[in-house]
Amino acid sequence: MSAPSFDRRSVLRLAGASGLVVAGGAVLGGATALNGAATPAHAPSGRRPRYRRAVWSQQLQRGHGWTAAGAGTASSDLGDSADLARGNQSVRVTTDGSGRQSYVRRTGMTGLDLTGRMIRLTFRVEDTTRLARLAFYVGTDSFANHFVWQFHTHSATAANYVQSGEWVTVHLQWADVTSAAGTCSIGPTGVPSTKAGFTDMSFAVYDNAGGPVTYWLRAVELVPDTTSVFPKGVVSVTFDDSHGSVHDLARPVMDPYGFPGTSYNIADAIGAGGSLTIGRMRSLQDHSGWEMAGHAYATSAHAAGYGALTAQQVDDDFRRMREWLVSNGFTSEHFAYPHGAFGKTKDGVPVDLLAARHFTTARSIISETTESFAPAMPYRLKALTGITDGNGIGGTVLSRLTSAGGRLDRCATNGDWLILCLHRVVAGRPRSSTEISQSGLAALMKAISDRHIPVATVGEVIEYHTSRAPRRAASVPAPGYRGTA
Known part of the structure; x- marks a missing residue:
C-alpha cells in the first residue's frame, strides 16, 4: 500500500492529548494539545517574515487575458476551479510529453517597471517525476527582446524545491537572471541593461519527454525585492x-x-x-x-x-x-x-x-x-x-x-x-x-x-521583516567594518 498523502493542513488535522496524530495513526509525543494540535515544549516564537503585499498582481481570475500554448502543450483550461490556493480559479495546462516548451503567457500589457521589485510566482505541478525544467520570461515586442530566469531544473536524486502536488511560491530577483536576447543584455557584473518597460511575461514548462506533465499557474505578482531592506544585498x-x-x-x-x-x-x-x-x-x-x-x-x-x-x-x-x-x-x-x-x-x-x-x-x-x-x-x-x-x-x-x-x-x-x-x-x-x-x-x-x-x-x-513596518538594515555592521585584530 502506498504512503498517504499530506498537505499543509492535514499534518495538523488530528491530535490527541499526548501528541499529534499523523500517518498510519502515529502520535508525535512530548506535548500537550492546544487548539486541536499538539504544541511542542519550545514552539517557534512567531518571527516568521510577514507576507509581502504585491505592488502589481495578476491573479488569473475571470478575464485575465493570459493564454496557454506552445509546441509542447496538449490541452489547457484558462479557468480551472478544481484545485485552488486562493481566488476561484487558475490556469491548468497539460504538456504533450515531447520535451518541448509549454507556456502560459500574456503580451502587450502596459509597460511594467521591475526596478526594486522581484517576481512572485505561485504554481503547482501534479507529478514532478516527468518534469524537466521551469523558466520565466519578461520582455517586449512579443519577446523579441527578453530576459530569462531558468529557475528550476528537476533532479531525480537531489533535493528539489518543487515537490509533487504542492502549491509552490518562487521569487525571481535580478541577481538570478539567466540570459537575455534582442536589445536586452546582462553586463559583466550581472547588471541588466534595463529593468523597466516590460509588456510581455511567460511562464514556461518543459517535461522530460517521458510523459505529460500537468501544471497550474495561480498568480504572477511583483513585490518589493531584497534591496528595499538590504540595498546591497x-x-x-x-x-x-x-x-x-x-x-x-x-x-x-x-x-x-x-x-x-x-x-x-x-x-x-x-x-x-x-x-x-x-x-x-x-x-x-x-x-x-x-x-x-x-x-x-x-x-x-x-x-x-x-x-x-x-x-x-x-x-x-x-x-x-x-x-x-x-x-x-x-x-x-x-x-x-x-x-x-x-x-x-x-x-x-x-x-x-x-x-x-x-x-x-x-x-x-x-x-x-x-x-x-x-x-x-x-x-x-x-x-x-x-x-x-x-x-x-x-x-x-x-x-x-x-x-x-x-x-x-x-x-x-x-x-x-x-x-x-x-x-x-x-x-x-x-x-x-x-x-x-x-x-x-x-x-x-x-x-x-x-x-x-x-x-x-x-x-x-x-x-528585519518581522516588525510591524519594513525597515532598512541599519544595525548590521557598516560595510568595511573592522574590529580589533
Missing part, C-alpha cells in the same frame, strides 16, 4: 556539522571584519573528536555574535537523513534538538536539514511541515536561484554549498563567487540574500568539496568586505 555565512575548525580557523578570519556566522549543529557530536564543545559554542555566540542553530539531534538521524525515518522519529529529533539548544543557552530558532533534504518521511509526511512545529526557518542546499528577503518559503531556504578553493574535488569553486560577475557582484549590484553553506575549514590544501582552506575563507571574507555587502546571521536577517 546581504550575506549569511553558515557552517554545518559542528566542526571544531569553525572556532579554531573560521572565527579568527571573520572576527577582524566583525562578521558573525551561523553554525548548524548536531547535538550528539558536540564535544566528540574534533567537534565544537559547548564552551566554544557559547564563546562564539556571546563574544563574536554567532548564531548556534540546529542540524540534527542524533548523529544517526543526520547520517540516515530524515527521508529514511518515520514522521514520529523526525518530529522527535526536531523536538530534542530544539530543547537541547534552549537548555544550553542557545537562542536560535533556525535549522538546516540533514543533506539539505525536506521531502517526505518514509511514512509520507512532508519534513518541512514538521520543521515548522519547532523552528522559524529551515535551510536546504538548493541553489538554482538565490534566496530573497523576505524568503518565499521560509522552510525551504536556499543556500550555495560546497564552496572550496581546492582543485578537481567538485563543489562550488570559490571563484564563482569572487570573480567579476560572480555571485558576490550580483548580490552587491542587484541585491539578494546570499546564504553560503560551508563545512570544515582546513589549514592546508582542501581534499574534498566540503573543505575550504583558511586562506580561501580569508579571500572570501575580503571579497565580501570589498563589495560593502553586510553580513548577518540567518536569525538577524529574518528579524
Whole structure:
C-alpha cells in the first residue's frame, strides 16, 4: 500500500492529548494539545517574515487575458476551479510529453517597471517525476527582446524545491537572471541593461519527454525585492556539522571584519573528536555574535537523513534538538536539514511541515536561484554549498563567487540574500568539496568586505521583516567594518 498523502493542513488535522496524530495513526509525543494540535515544549516564537503585499498582481481570475500554448502543450483550461490556493480559479495546462516548451503567457500589457521589485510566482505541478525544467520570461515586442530566469531544473536524486502536488511560491530577483536576447543584455557584473518597460511575461514548462506533465499557474505578482531592506544585498555565512575548525580557523578570519556566522549543529557530536564543545559554542555566540542553530539531534538521524525515518522519529529529533539548544543557552530558532533534504518521511509526511512545529526557518542546499528577503518559503531556504578553493574535488569553486560577475557582484549590484553553506575549514590544501582552506575563507571574507555587502546571521536577517513596518538594515555592521585584530 502506498504512503498517504499530506498537505499543509492535514499534518495538523488530528491530535490527541499526548501528541499529534499523523500517518498510519502515529502520535508525535512530548506535548500537550492546544487548539486541536499538539504544541511542542519550545514552539517557534512567531518571527516568521510577514507576507509581502504585491505592488502589481495578476491573479488569473475571470478575464485575465493570459493564454496557454506552445509546441509542447496538449490541452489547457484558462479557468480551472478544481484545485485552488486562493481566488476561484487558475490556469491548468497539460504538456504533450515531447520535451518541448509549454507556456502560459500574456503580451502587450502596459509597460511594467521591475526596478526594486522581484517576481512572485505561485504554481503547482501534479507529478514532478516527468518534469524537466521551469523558466520565466519578461520582455517586449512579443519577446523579441527578453530576459530569462531558468529557475528550476528537476533532479531525480537531489533535493528539489518543487515537490509533487504542492502549491509552490518562487521569487525571481535580478541577481538570478539567466540570459537575455534582442536589445536586452546582462553586463559583466550581472547588471541588466534595463529593468523597466516590460509588456510581455511567460511562464514556461518543459517535461522530460517521458510523459505529460500537468501544471497550474495561480498568480504572477511583483513585490518589493531584497534591496528595499538590504540595498546591497546581504550575506549569511553558515557552517554545518559542528566542526571544531569553525572556532579554531573560521572565527579568527571573520572576527577582524566583525562578521558573525551561523553554525548548524548536531547535538550528539558536540564535544566528540574534533567537534565544537559547548564552551566554544557559547564563546562564539556571546563574544563574536554567532548564531548556534540546529542540524540534527542524533548523529544517526543526520547520517540516515530524515527521508529514511518515520514522521514520529523526525518530529522527535526536531523536538530534542530544539530543547537541547534552549537548555544550553542557545537562542536560535533556525535549522538546516540533514543533506539539505525536506521531502517526505518514509511514512509520507512532508519534513518541512514538521520543521515548522519547532523552528522559524529551515535551510536546504538548493541553489538554482538565490534566496530573497523576505524568503518565499521560509522552510525551504536556499543556500550555495560546497564552496572550496581546492582543485578537481567538485563543489562550488570559490571563484564563482569572487570573480567579476560572480555571485558576490550580483548580490552587491542587484541585491539578494546570499546564504553560503560551508563545512570544515582546513589549514592546508582542501581534499574534498566540503573543505575550504583558511586562506580561501580569508579571500572570501575580503571579497565580501570589498563589495560593502553586510553580513548577518540567518536569525538577524529574518528579524528585519518581522516588525510591524519594513525597515532598512541599519544595525548590521557598516560595510568595511573592522574590529580589533
